[in-house]
Amino acid sequence: MARILVVDDRALNREYLVTLLGYLRHTLTEACDGVEALEAVRASPPDLIITDIDMPRLTGIEFIEQMQRDPRSANIPVIFHSATYRVPEARKMALRCTAAAVIPKPSDPEVMISAVKLALGESQAIEVAPPPPRGWNPALVALMDLQCALAEERDPNRTLELICNAAPSLIAAQCAVLGLEDEDTGVLSRVLVCGVDASAPFAAGARVPAAFALRVAEPAQRRVWKPKEGPPLPGLPPAHPPVYSLLVVPLAGAKGNCGWFYLANRDDGTAFTAADEDLLGLLARQAAMVHENCLLALRASRDGLTGLLNRREFDAAFERECERARREASPLALVLADVDHFKECNDRFGHASGDAVLRAIAAELEKSVRGYDQIFRYGGEEFAILLPGAGAADALLRAEEYRQRIGALEVCWDGQMIGQFTLSLGVVAYPEYGADALLRAADLALYAAKHGGRNRSCAAPRALPPHDN
Numbered sequence: 485m486a487r488i489l490v491v492d493d494r495a496l497n498r499e500y501l502v503t504l505l506g507y508l509r510h511t512l513t514e515a516c517d518g519v520e521a522l523e524a525v526r527a528s529p530p531d532l533i534i535t536d537i538d539m540p541r542l543t544g545i546e547f548i549e550q551m552q553r554d555p556r557s558a559n560i561p562v563i564f565h566s567a568t569y570r571v572p573e574a575r576k577m578a579l580r581c582t583a584a585a586v587i588p589k590p591s592d593p594e595v596m597i598s599a600v601k602l603a604l605g606e607s608q609a610i611e612v613a614p615p616p617p618r619g620w621n622p623a624l625v626a627l628m629d630l631q632c633a634l635a636e637e638r639d640p641n642r643t644l645e646l647i648c649n650a651a652p653s654l655i656a657a658q659c660a661v662l663g664l665e666d667e668d669t670g671v672l673s674r675v676l677v678c679g680v681d682a683s684a685p686f687a688a689g690a691r692v693p694a695a696f697a698l699r700v701a702e703p704a705q706r707r708v709w710k711p712k713e714g715p716p717l718p719g720l721p722p723a724h725p726p727v728y729s730l731l732v733v734p735l736a737g738a739k740g741n742c743g744w745f746y747l748a749n750r751d752d753g754t755a756f757t758a759a760d761e762d763l764l765g766l767l768a769r770q771a772a773m774v775h776e777n778c779l780l781a782l783r784a785s786r787d788g789l790t791g792l793l794n795r796r797e798f799d800a801a802f803e804r805e806c807e808r809a810r811r812e813a814s815p816l817a818l819v820l821a822d823v824d825h826f827k828e829c830n831d832r833f834g835h836a837s838g839d840a841v842l843r844a845i846a847a848e849l850e851k852s853v854r855g856y857d858q859i860f861r862y863g864g865e866e867f868a869i870l871l872p873g874a875g876a877a878d879a880l881l882r883a884e885e886y887r888q889r890i891g892a893l894e895v896c897w898d899g900q901m902i903g904q905f906t907l908s909l910g911v912v913a914y915p916e917y918g919a920d921a922l923l924r925a926a927d928l929a930l931y932a933a934k935h936g937g938r939n940r941s942c943a944a945p946r947a948l949p950p951h952d953n
């Protein structure tokens with residue numbers, strides 16, 4: 485029996501295929517995205533791959549492209565098991581794949597079984613994609629399919645990717661580009677692309693050319709078409725692939741435009757229609773809403789002055805990390821850091837200078853924490869650092885490094901040096917202290933550092949007062 489690799493980011497979809505094909509006595513392995521799938525293929529090439537298209541990290545199309553570049557796996561047959569709105573794109577890709585079939589989700593078990601038999605050379609004829617039920621508009625089916633996928637997606641970044649990736653299939657175009665702009669500076673904060681090289685059109689951190697910005701702003705210029713015999717459309721960045729038909733819409737959020745979304749080169753070579761514009765406008769409104777919600781969530785989790793994660797985020801992360809440490813029986817360290825004699829700075833130079841100092845210290849600390857460690861603004865001039873996997877001795881070394889870096893920091897404000905600052909730090913670790921006692925122990929350690937003369941790191945006392953444990 486054959487070895488079949490099933491690639492899908494949704495467990496339910498994998499389970500369906502594993503159960504269905506398991507009955508036919510095939511041996512099934514699973515991967516939940518393109519990266520995992522590539523690793524699985526390299527470790528042991530299967531006889532057949534059934535892959536989803538929209539997946540995090542590496543899409544099904546990118547996975548197959550990479551896999552086919554390797555001669556050892558170039559001839560493995562592939563079945564795309566794809567959301568309806570990605571089917572046109574998958575069909576294009578299928579033309580380049582070995583013995584590929586494209587089956588829209590949700591798939592009929594019989595259709596899937598015949599596709600597998602055909603791909604494995606066990607049968608000849610196959611009806612791969614049944615026509616959509618009579619009376620149903622395929623574009624409507626595809627749109628409903630996308631809406632279902634969006635409704636299930638919790639990760640806002642993935643939601644934006646889904647919207648961007650769906651657009652060229654829904655409106656039959658060569659490529660889609662979605663740009664998110666910083667609301668204050670107008671600089672591109674993020675660019676998503678589908679069907680075009682990510683580096684080609686617009687780079688994050690750049691500004692769009694004035695002529696393009698005008699198209700976004702002017703409703704009359706949002707749909708343009710030029711005959712293919714003539715020069716392509718002007719006003720796009722120099723590295724942009726040639727464009728003959730363009731449809732661009734703004735991402736209209738509640739507080740104004742937060743970017744734009746365009747499709748280039750309608751598949752049939754004609755101009756984009758008013759209906760295309762309505763549909764892209766609908767997707768753009770959804771993208772704008774997701775983006776705005778994302779910004780709101782980001783703001784709710786960050787401290788306004790320093791930009792560090794705030795106290796509420798600390799409480800949640802602390803609980804999560806304690807739980808993980810307990811479950812995995814791994815250490816977890818907590819460092820509390822308090823700026824020494826900070827009040828004097830406010831008193832001497834004013835509150836605004838104090839704010840600048842806190843920002844500078846926070847930025848330096850943020851640069852100092854490593855890998856999986858997380859820093860939070862715990863209170864006024866206090867910071868908390870969570871170090872998963874670190875024991876007390878390691879954390880004490882890290883605390884000393886924070887202390888030295890802050891001690892070496894020279895803070896200027898309003899053109900004048902307002903001096904150097906020192907930190908007192910309290911260090912504790914699980915499992916020396918139980919999760920319930922960690923915070924109190926860190927407080928006591930910090931207290932010991934203050935009373936020991938400040939500008940130092942102290943470990944927690946060996947035993948807490950009895951009522952704390």
Ligand code: GH3
Binds near residue numbers: 830837865
């Ligand atoms: P110690 O070495 O004992 O920690 O002395 P300290 O002066 O740092 O401690 P204290 O608790 O007496 O004072 C903390 C000061 O931090 C008082 C408060 O106004 C100031 N502070 C807290 N949050 C902020 C802030 O966001 N901006 C500014 N400018 N000051 C703040």
Ligand code: MG
Binds near residue numbers: 822823824825826
């Ligand atoms: Mg202080």
Ligand code: MG
Binds near residue numbers: 822823866
């Ligand atoms: Mg304090």
